[in-house]
Amino acid sequence: MIGFFIQRVLQALMVIVAMSVIVFLGVYAIGNPIDVMIDPASDQALREALIQRYGLDRPLIEQYFVFMGNLLQGDLGESFIYRLPVLNLILSRFPATLELALTAMMIATCLGIPLGLWAGYKPDSLSAKVIMAVSVLGFSVPTFWVGLLLIMTFAVELGWLPSGGRGPVTEVLGMPLSITTLEGWSYIILPAFNLALFKLGLLIRLTRAGTIEVMSSDYVRFARAQGLSEGKVVGLHVLKNISIPIVTVFGLELGSTLAFAVVTETVFNWPGMGKLIIDSITVLDRPVMVAYLILVVFLFVVINLVVDLIYGQLDPRIRVKAAS
Amino acid sequence: MSSAPVITAPVETRWVRLGNFWSDFKQNPAAVAALIVIVSVVLMAVLAPLVAPQDPYNQETLDLFDARLEPGEVGSGGYVHWLGTDAAGRDVFSAILYGLRTSLIVGVMAGTLALVLGATVGLVAAYYGGRVEAVIMRVIDLQLSLPAILLALVLVAMLGQGLPQLVTALVAAQYAYFARTTHGAASAERRKDYIEAALSTPLPARQVLFRHLLPNALPPLIVVATVQVANSIALEATLSFLGLGLPLTQPSLGSLISNGFQFLLSGRYWISIYPGIALMLTVVAINLVGDQVRHVLNPRRSR
Amino acid sequence: MSKPVLSVKDLRTQFHTRTGVLKAVDGVSFEVGRGRILGLVGESGSGKSVTGYSILGLIEAPGEIAGGEVLLNGQDLTRLKGEAIRRVRGAQIAMVFQDPMMTLNPVLKIGTQMIAAVRAHDKVSKKAARARARDALAKVGIPSPEERLDAYPHQLSGGMRQRVAIAIALLHSPAVIIADEPTTALDVSIQGQILAEVRRLADETGTAFVWVTHDLAVVSSLADDICVMYAGRVVETGAAADVIAAPRHPYTAGLLASVPAEHEPGTRLPQVPGSTPSLANLPAGCAFAPRCFRAGPACTTTPPVQDFGDGRTALCHYPIETDSCQPLSSTSTTYRSAS
Numbered sequence: 001m002i003g004f005f006i007q008r009v010l011q012a013l014m015v016i017v018a019m020s021v022i023v024f025l026g027v028y029a030i031g032n033p034i035d036v037m038i039d040p041a042s043d044q045a046l047r048e049a050l051i052q053r054y055g056l057d058r059p060l061i062e063q064y065f066v067f068m069g070n071l072l073q074g075d076l077g078e079s080f081i082y083r084l085p086v087l088n089l090i091l092s093r094f095p096a097t098l099e100l101a102l103t104a105m106m107i108a109t110c111l112g113i114p115l116g117l118w119a120g121y122k123p124d125s126l127s128a129k130v131i132m133a134v135s136v137l138g139f140s141v142p143t144f145w146v147g148l149l150l151i152m153t154f155a156v157e158l159g160w161l162p163s164g165g166r167g168p169v170t171e172v173l174g175m176p177l178s179i180t181t182l183e184g185w186s187y188i189i190l191p192a193f194n195l196a197l198f199k200l201g202l203l204i205r206l207t208r209a210g211t212i213e214v215m216s217s218d219y220v221r222f223a224r225a226q227g228l229s230e231g232k233v234v235g236l237h238v239l240k241n242i243s244i245p246i247v248t249v250f251g252l253e254l255g256s257t258l259a260f261a262v263v264t265e266t267v268f269n270w271p272g273m274g275k276l277i278i279d280s281i282t283v284l285d286r287p288v289m290v291a292y293l294i295l296v297v298f299l300f301v302v303i304n305l306v307v308d309l310i311y312g313q314l315d316p317r318i319r320v321k322a323a324s
Numbered sequence: 325m326s327s328a329p330v331i332t333a334p335v336e337t338r339w340v341r342l343g344n345f346w347s348d349f350k351q352n353p354a355a356v357a358a359l360i361v362i363v364s365v366v367l368m369a370v371l372a373p374l375v376a377p378q379d380p381y382n383q384e385t386l387d388l389f390d391a392r393l394e395p396g397e398v399g400s401g402g403y404v405h406w407l408g409t410d411a412a413g414r415d416v417f418s419a420i421l422y423g424l425r426t427s428l429i430v431g432v433m434a435g436t437l438a439l440v441l442g443a444t445v446g447l448v449a450a451y452y453g454g455r456v457e458a459v460i461m462r463v464i465d466l467q468l469s470l471p472a473i474l475l476a477l478v479l480v481a482m483l484g485q486g487l488p489q490l491v492t493a494l495v496a497a498q499y500a501y502f503a504r505t506t507h508g509a510a511s512a513e514r515r516k517d518y519i520e521a522a523l524s525t526p527l528p529a530r531q532v533l534f535r536h537l538l539p540n541a542l543p544p545l546i547v548v549a550t551v552q553v554a555n556s557i558a559l560e561a562t563l564s565f566l567g568l569g570l571p572l573t574q575p576s577l578g579s580l581i582s583n584g585f586q587f588l589l590s591g592r593y594w595i596s597i598y599p600g601i602a603l604m605l606t607v608v609a610i611n612l613v614g615d616q617v618r619h620v621l622n623p624r625r626s627r
Numbered sequence: 628m629s630k631p632v633l634s635v636k637d638l639r640t641q642f643h644t645r646t647g648v649l650k651a652v653d654g655v656s657f658e659v660g661r662g663r664i665l666g667l668v669g670e671s672g673s674g675k676s677v678t679g680y681s682i683l684g685l686i687e688a689p690g691e692i693a694g695g696e697v698l699l700n701g702q703d704l705t706r707l708k709g710e711a712i713r714r715v716r717g718a719q720i721a722m723v724f725q726d727p728m729m730t731l732n733p734v735l736k737i738g739t740q741m742i743a744a745v746r747a748h749d750k751v752s753k754k755a756a757r758a759r760a761r762d763a764l765a766k767v768g769i770p771s772p773e774e775r776l777d778a779y780p781h782q783l784s785g786g787m788r789q790r791v792a793i794a795i796a797l798l799h800s801p802a803v804i805i806a807d808e809p810t811t812a813l814d815v816s817i818q819g820q821i822l823a824e825v826r827r828l829a830d831e832t833g834t835a836f837v838w839v840t841h842d843l844a845v846v847s848s849l850a851d852d853i854c855v856m857y858a859g860r861v862v863e864t865g866a867a868a869d870v871i872a873a874p875r876h877p878y879t880a881g882l883l884a885s886v887p888a889e890h891e892p893g894t895r896l897p898q899v900p901g902s903t904p905s906l907a908n909l910p911a912g913c914a915f916a917p918r919c920f921r922a923g924p925a926c927t928t929t930p931p932v933q934d935f936g937d938g939r940t941a942l943c944h945y946p947i948e949t950d951s952c953q954p955l956s957s958t959s960t961t962y963r964s965a966s
Binding site: 217218219221222223224225226227228229232236237240241244 | 683685710713714715716717718721722724726729730731732733734735739740743744747748792795796798
Binding site: 015022023136137139140141142143144145148149151152155156163252255256259260262263266277278281282289293296297300304 | 469470471473474478480554561567568581585589591593597608615
């Protein structure tokens with residue numbers, strides 16, 4: 001078990017290092033940020049000074065090691081545009097993204113599991129077919145387009161909700177959050193729902209498939225033969241069995257929700273990390289790009305690792321295999 | 325056994341099934357409707373120069389007096405703008421036809437290249453096995469665990485903008501699905517006795533790969549390819565909407581939607597919404613067809 | 628036989644498929660008395676398992692019970708719906724399934740599953756339910772039952788799991804337990820232990836068993852009565868010893884002849900030629916006729932039920948009159964306890 005753990009951690013570390021090399025070299029090998037940063041008409045001395053200041057005259061490989069050395073000390077460099085430490089910049093945007101992602105996951109769970117259960121319990125009913133059609137839409141229609149439709153319907157036509165931006169925030173445990181107030185919710189509900197749609201489609205499919213499988217199993221038939229009510233059959237057997245794949249996928253999806261927030265944040269003008277990275281790519285703000293990408297990859301790898309390790313604890317069958 | 329073993333692949337049965345493909349496919353009316361949508365969308369895109377009332381990217385035919393006309397109004401060109409015009413006076417309907425062209429070209433190109441690359445990688449892994457397979461599949465699995473949008477973002481950030489860069493990013497983000505699928509089907513086949521038999525004869529590797537392994541991987545590949553073309557189109561639209569895809573001089577549906585987004589809030593919905601509907605119809609139709617193809621090709625399907 | 632606890636009369640179960648209506652159970656009748664064990668024998672596809680499911684009302688779409696009665700202590704179960712039939716299942720009539728690997732939920736502890744079964748009918752506390760579960764496990768001969776309650780199914784052997792399933796069936800002391808090939812998936816030695824246990828339970832508790840099986844050796848050592856099914860119909864009934872000693876239906880005779888244990892070593896094992904017909908296209912008249920060594924011209928018409936007295940019947944135009952088949956030798960172990 002310990003050996004397995006160490007092996008997984010080492011693997012994760014290797015992935016992070018490999019990704020940092022790819023991202024760093026890839027991003028730094030192209031374009032000249034100095035051209036973006038300063039007025040092309042400004043004099044050569046200023047140019048030289050800036051190039052020196054950011055170490056852009058040194059070989060790439062040296063720049064990488066300087067970068068990694070600084071990274072290990074928690075210094076991810078300074079944004080060319082904002083002239084602020086990148087780490088502070090990203091962290092200041094992090095609560096907004098996290099809040100959005102978690103709200104989206106919550107919406108997806110609260111809707112997806114009951115809908116999936118129903119669609120799996122009565123797979124031939126009309127309502128199940130409608131649910132599946134919605135899930136196919138959630139899967140295939142691009143997120144940004146649904147976001148546009150939401151804005152048009154609820155903000156422009158009906159005027160019920162604001163079209164974008166983030167509501168007033170209050171500090172909770174040092175994190176500025178907007179979901180503490182009703183007004184904050186009026187801002188977050190549309191983007192969160194938008195971000196939830198893909199997960200919703202995924203969860204409905206997963207839950208439905210799991211429910212159909214369990215409902216046709218011998219042990220459900222046996223449970224019915226014991227006189228268990230349908231509610232008990234679903235609540236005890238189905239929920240417990242589908243909880244394992246759902247928790248796994250869900251853990252993994254948290255990372256991708258953070259990544260997909262890029263799109264939703266742009267549509268709804270939500271001031272999170274995703275909006276920051278898009279803006280940075282357009283203006284070639286390399287340190288922000290590199291730091292964001294490495295950070296997201298890091299989050300991803302860590303989440304995958306944790307889910308992998310937890311997975312065994314959830315399923316008694318796996319627990320035995322891992323122990324032996 | 326006196327004579328040499330007869331090496332025959334159980335491929336024929338699959339092709340027989342493909343022969344019955346259409347009669348099974350048309351069981352689902354929604355999928356048939358979706359197929360009709362796809363065919364008409366492709367036709368319209370191909371014939372855009374003939375169908376479109378206006379060449380939307382020829383500056384000379386544009387008139388700023390025609391800007392932001394509502395759907396159904398008649399512009400200075402003397403014809404009805406059924407879907408209105410955008411801020412530059414472009415006929416939205418014409419822009420959609422040309423945008424569809426770009427979107428379809430990008431989607432099909434990225435899908436095809438990803439298929440070729442992915443199938444090759446998957447076949448190589450399945451054929452050689454051992455360490456080669458382990459390394460390749462590890463990389464593929466890792467890549468599949470990262471969302472496509474993130475990979476595309478990394479690549480667009482690295483490569484910059486433009487059509488070749490965009491297609492590269494899409495291919496890199498999607499080939500892994502094909503590789504996984506091909507590898508799955510081919511390695512299951514690889515373990516069967518007749519391949520072992522084929523390998524023990526002096527048959528060139530090429531022949532085993534293309535005569536035996538590839539045909540068995542084809543049905544699932546067709547399904548993945550259908551869905552991935554839709555995903556490429558959607559991903560390209562997303563990147564273009566984010567301003568990281570194609571410039572408006574070479575617009576796709578995504579750039580058109582992005583272009584009209586700023587007018588959406590002031591109630592001029594048509595500039596964004598109609599290209600969006602075209603995008604949605606295309607993507608959903610391809611997915612529906614893909615779903616039905618999957619259903620028809622599924623060997624476990626109850627008869 | 629005294630008044631039966633379970634009486635199945637002319638039961639018909641159909642499945643609606645694309646190729647037409649399949650009559651999986653076509654007019655089956657039998658009775659079981661208190662403390663008796665009925666062996667319901669047949670090949671796979673003969674409709675014996677579907678009969679078991681039909682009795683408990685566990686037939687799901689596209690299947691349906693098209694006719695007949697299932698009288699449990701005089702109450703017709705086929706007329707009960709929803710909550711009414713749920714109250715009967717597990718309480719008055721219970722079922723044990725074939726594969727003990729599949730009948731227990733792999734991700735729930737034995738205790739959780741048993742407590743749910745207790746509380747499905749009796750509103751008792753979890754603690755009380757747990758105590759009853761523990762007692763039930765002890766009753767079927769499971770050592771250290773308290774610890775077993777906290778185990779997951781995969782931690783038990785196949786035989787143990789089947790004992791757990793039987794313990795669950797016994798929880799509410801039902802009048803009848805339907806056992807659908809419960810020992811088929813087990814080792815022969817384990818099978819022997821369980822059969823002995825079942826015989827003891829039937830004698831001590833008065834629970835009646837319907838033992839569904841394809842294995843005549845099991846039936847000969849366990850059952851009081853036999854009911855042989857072929858293609859959805861009952862082809863022969865009678866007391867177990869009588870039927871095995873002198874089968875009347877050619878199919879039963881064929882089955883008995885192909886039991887390896889009763890056969891002279893070194894000679895070819897006789898077998899019933901051909902295979903079970905598809906329910907989708909049964910031959911007209913007697914469904915067994917194409918495979919039957921006694922088939923004659925009359926067999927294209929529906930065979931009559933021939934009554935030989937003492938509960939012995941055969942569905943055949945040309946039943947075997949004399950003892951033309953070797954009786955089972957007495958070397959097989961019997962689990963019949965002295966009464």
